[in-house]
Amino acid sequence: MTGREMLLDPTGMDERTADGTLAPRPVTLRGLTIGLLDNTKPNATALLRAIEAQLRQRTEIGETRLYTKDYFGTPVKDELLTQIAAECDVVITAVGDCGSCSAATVADGILFEREGVPAVSIVSDSFFMSGRAMAKVQGFPGFEFLAAAHPVASLDDDGLRQRAETLTPDVLRVLGVEA
Structure with missing residues (x-):
């Protein structure tokens, strides 16, 4: 007679997948520390910095801190998650421009x-369904994330600035803040 085999969750998640509650939203971004989580995809840092510039024009944010994940295709590691959560008031994570990185970017937002910590995850619109599938797997099917027009990786500075201008009002909305 054989014993039962343990099945592993292929997403690497655990009991945390049962919580579908948003973190409390700030009333304002004035003076808050904004975490920018780069997933290592081309132009992720540039897009995040362009959004930072837009936030500085529209609000009175405090400092920003840039963090970089080890690998784009998996959720943020616990150690980095804990560090960012301790150091930042809100987090913006980007950019999902393929299937696995879009799913991981959405998972990152849910983990924050x-x-x-209120979070905004940004994927490209071509991989929106991948992000939506991850939100469902994480037990948070209503998690709202943003979709930038695809592509992002090949954009020049002007294209990134335009994407940031388009995304920033929704970044503020998702965070519950009016400019």
């Missing part, structure tokens, strides 16, 4: 929300 579950740590009590």
